[in-house]
Amino acid sequence: MTAASFGARLETVLETSGGLCVGIDPHPWLLEQWGLPTSASGVRELGLRAVEAAAGSAGVVKPQVAFFERWGSAGFAALEDVLTAARDAGLLVVGDAKRGDVGSTMDGYAEAWFAPDSPLRVDALTVSPYLGFGSLQGTIDRARQVGAGVFVLAATSNPEARAGQTALVTGADGASRTLAAGIVDQVRDDDQAAGETRLGSVGLVLGATVDLASYGIDTASLAGVPVLAPGFGHQGARVSDLRSLYGSAARNVLVSTSRGVLAAGPDGMAEAVRDAAEEVRTCLA
């Protein structure tokens, strides 16, 4: 039995549930606002309630690993419970861990997040290319093997990232492109080489606050590549700009929102998720 690819599964979710991705980022201030203890049990409770609120109106959740790691092994046990609840609710899960290391070490992370027997298994993981796209190849291959995916950081939504991500790399062809644009090319080529003719299993993180053209990224080149897009809401981007930001790739975009829905609190979050999911659908209708 071959598991359906992450790309194929994501395509189904985008068609049936739309592009909203609920970020589960249990910041300490959110725990306080929710009346929860700032502890592993607090992040577990917020995570479980967020999964409940997302189920039904969103198709994807994205737990931010840092806020679970904050509590050490107890925090990871809480994350495992949240991941189990999300899987049981039929949600697609993106682990937002931004792991990146040399290839032989990445194999350890790949097993952590993709091995079928791992308590941390997710449908996709965010990964960081500072050690080169090649350092991620084993992780990408392992993900594909089990029907999972990765989102590679390319152009992130925080302003202090711009200088490095627009640094110029000279390719074998003698042409220069930005570091971020080079990552875009490598991701697209990897999806194409894998024969993923519709939506690929390797995607990109392209922040919605970023002027992609000024990074040398042509949205027309993103056909078939899933995009995870942070930067909406408090960071300043508007969902209504989805088409102008991502052009023909807008239908491949996971619109990540976290504070926007979590700040509605435990009683208001389900409605906030419904509204946010509807907004994304309306903008793409």
Add this chain to the structure above:
Amino acid sequence: MTAASFGARLETVLETSGGLCVGIDPHPWLLEQWGLPTSASGVRELGLRAVEAAAGSAGVVKPQVAFFERWGSAGFAALEDVLTAARDAGLLVVGDAKRGDVGSTMDGYAEAWFAPDSPLRVDALTVSPYLGFGSLQGTIDRARQVGAGVFVLAATSNPEARAGQTALVTGADGASRTLAAGIVDQVRDDDQAAGETRLGSVGLVLGATVDLASYGIDTASLAGVPVLAPGFGHQGARVSDLRSLYGSAARNVLVSTSRGVLAAGPDGMAEAVRDAAEEVRTCLA
């Protein structure tokens, strides 16, 4: 009471124990070689034995988080035991996690690895600058506050990293430098701004397999900056080249070795660590 800075503590360790850093990387094949189960209890056992072998002849250990994370919360519980044993043995501990995210998320990682009440607390953490050096500033500040440090990835030892890390960034002064050289400048400036006139608390990862000059990195500019150097041993660099590789900064270098000593097995590792520590001392004598 102000805790001694990481830089000051590292300087003492370098003077008294020398520059060897024992990497604790419990790869699956090493667990097998040691006759240990490939499980959380296997990585715990290898980690605890490695700490015993290091204590006495090395001053610094560096657990590779990926191989503990592989086992989820049980793996992190094992890592916590290894960290406790290392602290109890008086070793300086570098957590090799290469975390990197936007500032508000990095705050979560900073608390995980530096908060005095965290079971994961370490003396220093490796961090990744793909989201910009600025994204790491809060983590650096938190580290200094508790007498801890960070090592920022600059030029890593794996060959596939070169293209991105030598990408050219144009600074405010109109001059171009490589991404890695820019990180070197920002780290040094941060140590100087903190008034750390001897050894700073913010260091760099500069692989021993890298031709630093071809990255535009002048070893003379590394005065006062701690350097974590992977790449010795199976990756090809020789400890005897320490001075030619790092010039006047050679005395600030932590020579990382992992497979070279772990492959000696549980019975031979203590002797392998003694020999490796002696080799580093001899090369700097």
